[in-house]
Amino acid sequence: MTVSQKKQVTILGIETSCDETSAAVLVDGVDLRSHIISSQIKTHQKYGGVVPEIASREHSLHIQPVVEQTLAEAGVGFTDLTAIAVTYGPGLVGSLLVGVSGAKAMAYAAGIPLLGINHLEGHIYANFLEHHDIKFPLAALLVSGGHTHLILFEDHGKYRVLGYTRDDAAGEALDKVARALGLGYPGGPQIQNTSRGGNEQAFKFPRAMLEPGSLDFSFSGMKSAVLNTLNSARMKGETLNVPDLAASFQQAVVDVLVHKALTALEQTGVKTLLLAGGVAANRLLRETLDYELSQRKVRLVYPSPILCTDNGAMIATAGYYHFLEGDFAPWTLNAVPGLNLKSI
Numbered sequence: 001m002t003v004s005q006k007k008q009v010t011i012l013g014i015e016t017s018c019d020e021t022s023a024a025v026l027v028d029g030v031d032l033r034s035h036i037i038s039s040q041i042k043t044h045q046k047y048g049g050v051v052p053e054i055a056s057r058e059h060s061l062h063i064q065p066v067v068e069q070t071l072a073e074a075g076v077g078f079t080d081l082t083a084i085a086v087t088y089g090p091g092l093v094g095s096l097l098v099g100v101s102g103a104k105a106m107a108y109a110a111g112i113p114l115l116g117i118n119h120l121e122g123h124i125y126a127n128f129l130e131h132h133d134i135k136f137p138l139a140a141l142l143v144s145g146g147h148t149h150l151i152l153f154e155d156h157g158k159y160r161v162l163g164y165t166r167d168d169a170a171g172e173a174l175d176k177v178a179r180a181l182g183l184g185y186p187g188g189p190q191i192q193n194t195s196r197g198g199n200e201q202a203f204k205f206p207r208a209m210l211e212p213g214s215l216d217f218s219f220s221g222m223k224s225a226v227l228n229t230l231n232s233a234r235m236k237g238e239t240l241n242v243p244d245l246a247a248s249f250q251q252a253v254v255d256v257l258v259h260k261a262l263t264a265l266e267q268t269g270v271k272t273l274l275l276a277g278g279v280a281a282n283r284l285l286r287e288t289l290d291y292e293l294s295q296r297k298v299r300l301v302y303p304s305p306i307l308c309t310d311n312g313a314m315i316a317t318a319g320y321y322h323f324l325e326g327d328f329a330p331w332t333l334n335a336v337p338g339l340n341l342k343s344i
Contacts (some may be wrong), residue, residue, distance in 0.1 A: 016091075020038065059094075059099065113323070123280075126311070139265060163217065176223055188279055202241065206252070219253065222252050254288055271298050271299060
């Protein structure tokens, strides 16, 4: 049964899928009262990537103070909450367990419903927090460190996966190439910054499109081409221009993402594309899609950069729509690190 929208709905959203401990308080799906993100980037930078054991330990240390600060800034207590939404997958199992365990304990103690949220769905719903006039049907391009998906949304909770990566995700490929170039972690922003002084035509990296008309992605060959170029240069004693390499690789990734998105729009006929996930903050991707979609009279929607990262606000937003549909999680809710988006 659909829950009435007339009663004020106050959701606490909790996100701990990877290396950000985040919480947010959202009222009626649009009024973000508070939003706290405790990032572990500096902790993991010296390792060149996220160390799962360290990440879960950091979440254990920070989840309580993050939630307390979030509630205090919103001016609410647990008795004021309608429900608690939490990411239960996909992600690092230890990190997810910290959030799920904490959310279950808080919701049970407060006597309010628990909402289990798919992290990927949360990224998409970040758009609904800032853009209140989004209309269905629409397509979504979700691009992050672990996932690359194209999805057709007919309505809230009614979607169909059109395509997904068959190997590396776009963000994962960016991270690995950045590491190979010695640019550090996180790779996506480092590639973008280094590319500003580079020539995107300097290196001809492949664009894997797979079968004609396919909406699936593949970035492993593109990544391997960069690594092979670097290894070949080292064997010959050559020094390559790093900005040129970064710019050429970034352009190749964006070309594939844009091509697939345009193909999806042509196949479905929808007139709105949502961009979501960490790579959605990439400037070249946004600018290229802005130009291409304006030529086709298709609306492009994307969230602010802060909402492209893993964050509690997107989980609270997705949780709001789950609450309206009465889609509550059982107290047996567990972390599912390999959780997928399944067509509904």
